[in-house]
Amino acid sequence: MTVAAGWYPDPQQSSLLRWWDGSAWTPKVARLGPEPDVRTQAPAVDPAIRAAAIAELDALQLKLKQLRAENFELSRQIVQTSNTMLLQEVGIYQFAHPLDDAPAYKERLDQLEEQYGAVIKAGGAVSTTQKWAVNGSEKEGAKMVADLAKLMLRTYNSEAENVIKKLKPHTLDTAIARLDKLRATIAKLGASMKLAITPAYHELRLKELRLTADFRQKEEDERERLRAQRERFKDEEKARKEQEAEQERLETLLDKERQQYENAIASLEARGDHAAIEMRQQRLAEIQQMLDGAIARAANLRAGFVYVISNVGAFGEGVVKIGLTRRLEPYERIRELHNASVPFRFDVHAVVFSEDAVGLESALHRAFEDHRVNLTNTHKEFFMVTPTAAKQAIATLHGDLLSFVDAAEATEWRQSEAVRRSRPQPS
Numbered sequence: 001m002t003v004a005a006g007w008y009p010d011p012q013q014s015s016l017l018r019w020w021d022g023s024a025w026t027p028k029v030a031r032l033g034p035e036p037d038v039r040t041q042a043p044a045v046d047p048a049i050r051a052a053a054i055a056e057l058d059a060l061q062l063k064l065k066q067l068r069a070e071n072f073e074l075s076r077q078i079v080q081t082s083n084t085m086l087l088q089e090v091g092i093y094q095f096a097h098p099l100d101d102a103p104a105y106k107e108r109l110d111q112l113e114e115q116y117g118a119v120i121k122a123g124g125a126v127s128t129t130q131k132w133a134v135n136g137s138e139k140e141g142a143k144m145v146a147d148l149a150k151l152m153l154r155t156y157n158s159e160a161e162n163v164i165k166k167l168k169p170h171t172l173d174t175a176i177a178r179l180d181k182l183r184a185t186i187a188k189l190g191a192s193m194k195l196a197i198t199p200a201y202h203e204l205r206l207k208e209l210r211l212t213a214d215f216r217q218k219e220e221d222e223r224e225r226l227r228a229q230r231e232r233f234k235d236e237e238k239a240r241k242e243q244e245a246e247q248e249r250l251e252t253l254l255d256k257e258r259q260q261y262e263n264a265i266a267s268l269e270a271r272g273d274h275a276a277i278e279m280r281q282q283r284l285a286e287i288q289q290m291l292d293g294a295i296a297r298a299a300n301l302r303a304g305f306v307y308v309i310s311n312v313g314a315f316g317e318g319v320v321k322i323g324l325t326r327r328l329e330p331y332e333r334i335r336e337l338h339n340a341s342v343p344f345r346f347d348v349h350a351v352v353f354s355e356d357a358v359g360l361e362s363a364l365h366r367a368f369e370d371h372r373v374n375l376t377n378t379h380k381e382f383f384m385v386t387p388t389a390a391k392q393a394i395a396t397l398h399g400d401l402l403s404f405v406d407a408a409e410a411t412e413w414r415q416s417e418a419v420r421r422s423r424p425q426p427s
Contacts (some may be wrong), residue, residue, distance in 0.1 A: 129195075304330075309348050347410060367383070
């Protein structure tokens, strides 16, 4: 039988083991058996050491609980920020201070700048200790505190200006967190002198951040609106020139036909060829009708063609663009959309002429308002609906749908996918 070191047979009772501390027998004993459990008889732990260990363990458990709470909050903020950035990248931006236009935001920012400038002049931007002595002099101490307050305020304002300079609408939360962290750092470094950026001043600078983000988003929205207007004006100018050219062609043709009719009328009447005379008159009437129609279309600014197109390779299945053109040849306008901004050509599902194409386009956009791809920029005419759904809406609103293509050919995209699949896969 193996006996742990320090334990020996008891000199008085052979059935027990007794602990020898190296100089004398101790009162600690253990019962002798096949496997004596001497661990239970080990010297007791010092109560002070045990209490300190328990206190340290409690502190560690509290710290772990705090860290878990902080981690949860940071994870929540990261998710919120990531979701916000994702939504804003596709055009969904929530304005903190909704105003009508960019100049209104600029005016509000100017007012805000005057506000926090007044706070600085009044000494309300930084809070400090009232009593601080240097070399026993409170006057020197007050000067030192004032100088440090100016330095810290300059640091804070410099960082705020830098954040504003680089600010984009989708980085607003990051910018606010950056300024919050700087304020906390200043408060920590200036704790001995009670130096801190006041809550009122900090809130004004945060408000400036939010207004600036709104201002820049509104600027971008207005640039997009102007771009869409320029595109519409450009299309209408081309349509006007086409209509003028068509009107001039018809007028020339009508004059030519009328002159031929007048030259031939005498001989036709002399021969009694009433059928030829009637044919000439009918031809003149047809040309006049075409000319009247061209003049009417030129005068009617609402007439034009509404088109439904898709680009599976660029935007995926179930997305269509519903647009309007006043060009005499609407397919020319559609071909212009095959520019460098999209990798594949558009497929045409329908082109519908309407005397009120503006109203038809607006009605279709309203019908699919909840299905817009871009929910904030209404100049983006893309909708998450199938061509078939667009066809049904046009048939309901217009009623004169001569032809429609439900399935997109997407020839270039399908050919590109076939070539991509045929390539050897990297090992």
